[in-house]
Amino acid sequence: MNIMSEAAVEKALDQKMNTVPYKMIGKDVSVYYGEKRALFDVNLNIRENTVTALIGPSGCGKSTFLRTLNRMNDTIENCRVTGKITLDEDDIYDPTIDVVELRARVGMVFQKPNPFPKSIYDNVAYGPRIHGLARTKADFDEIVETSLQKAGLFNEVKDRLHEPGTGLSGGQQQRLCIARAVAVSPEVILMDEPCSALDPIATAKVEELIHELRTNFTIVIVTHSMQQAARVSQRTAMFHLGNLVEENDTDKMFTNPDDQRTQDYIMGRFG
């Protein structure tokens, strides 16, 4: 794993984002669902230890692009991806790549909280167990505790780790899902509208969490909320009708976008 030191991150952030190295590179990425083309030659690079927000109106292809990054589109029938996506120089669509291993490196948090019908502990330990990240009970306990702490959930659930994860509130469930993703120690975490099913207070907590996670992980987040994109991200990419319209520093994007369509969308003139 390639974790930059705290100081280095802060330093990088102080500088222009442009100097941060790329974690993932997408080149001419197109996606087809059967005959229908959903993405048109998207060239989008994801910077390391950065929160990249994907915005755009519904059906613009932002979720589709997100799902190409850990090949979750493979589970959809008739879905075809062309172009090239690399993760640290490795082409993730190379036939020799192990999808299972890729998904361990690029984790995912979904729109609707989807804890497994197991205990909180087992939910978090699920990934480490299948990937053999720990051997002893003590090791697992530690992974579970640190993951829950990173997700800001530990203090709320430490007395009921063995109660079902489905019994938590919506916001807690979503943070449990984030803890579950974090427990596998991925390098990149993909989030598909993680707050769309949550109330404002839970949303604030998750946003704060995303902000903190950035020091250890590269994060790509799809969101419908402009404010959320502005609050949590450093880079923003705007999609429209399957095309990447513009990608820029979030500050610039929301104050002085290059493209008219971005401006219209941000101003709420369409979408």
Place this chain on the structure above:
Amino acid sequence: MSTSLLLLLIVVIGFIAYFAGRTRSLALSGGKLSNLHSLPGYHGSYVAIWAMLPAALVLGAWLIAAPVYIDGSTRATLPDTVQSQGPAAVQLALGQVKSVAGGLLRLSGEELAALESGSANLRATLASKGVALAGEGDPYMVTVAKHFNAMTATNRWLMTAAVLLIAVAGGVYAIRNVAARFRARNQVERVILGSLIVASSIAILTTVGIVASMLSEAGRFFTMVSPLEFFFGTVWDPRFAAAGSGGASGQFGLIPLLAGTLYIAFVAMLFAVPIGLFAAIYMAEYASPRLRSTAKPLLEVLAGIPTIVYGFFALVTVGPFLRDISAQLNGLLTGDYQNFIQAQSVLTAGIVMGIMLIPFVSSLSDDIITQVPRALRDGSLGLGATRSETVKKVILPAALPGIVGALLLTASRAVGETMIVVLAAGVAARMQINPFEPMTTVTVKIVNQLTGDLEFTSPQTLVAFALGITLFVITLGLNIYALYIVRKYREQYE
């Protein structure tokens, strides 16, 4: 007028009433349908219901009540010599009188006169007209039969008149009610609701009736054989079950039959559960939609094969095959070509019944597995789990209660299965644990006890009801428990 003609007339009146009601409501609407509370069709139906329903109900009641009344009145006219001989003789005489009455209608005037004067033999005359009498017949019978015929004719006439009158009166009453703001829709709705309630109560009452009759017959059995002997007896030997042998005692031990039932069901489940479950997992999780759309119906064809077909498949194919292969194996191992698996055995019945159950297990489990939300699959795959890890650790645990419910439902089918066992496991009620030997089940013994010449007073036949109620309690218990589990599982996701 015959009953069917009368029914037809009621329907015709109903039709006329429908169109009359419709036309009247259309006339009242003044050309604008929105003036009416209900559409013209509802007004028509309302009138038709009033014309047909009361008339049909009266007809039904009349048909049930009239014969009782006529019989009673005829009985009273029988001579005292017959009446004094007790109810059995009266009943016999009544039966003969009815036959005579039927025959009288076919006689010509001269033949009738000859009979009444006593110059012709009653039995011979009627036999020549194709009416057979049980006894010689007495002269008084002709008089009583004539009385009977007269009453029947009057009754028919009265019934026809009453029913038609009620039909017309109902139609007229209803058509007078039709008005623009009349709520015919709500009235029709109430009739529909009523008929739905009647339909469901028929289903429920039938079940109650069956259970009650089984219980009472089983009760009679238990007055002859003690329940202790039945439920805990280890020997099944009911002896002869011919008419009149009520005194001959046998041994009615349930245990060997119950053991056979459960053993064969267990072997069947041993085959059906893994194969069915794996097939379901493949269909639900791995198969492409195209494969699924062809393979699933094919698998379900198995469920459509009548069990008797499985039975002779067991008898002519599986059984001999197992017997021969066991002989070969034995020969290779010991040099003695003696089969150790009987053609009719627990194993044969278990395998064939297992094949029969595969589609039940697979299609029920498939439904339950596909009900597991996609989000859970994605969550697991997104963490880098393989498909089989996802199935094993997330989907099956989530679907487990439902699958257990499905398996219990399947088990209750296995317990109730008859035809396969008759042909594949034999009828020998034995207590043993070797799966290569024949055994038999509760259902087979019920068939056994109830075929042939029967007299429903001996324990040999009544035991079938005791067996039936035992089986019923077992399957009912399994089904209720299965439904309880399935219901509990349903609540989990929402």
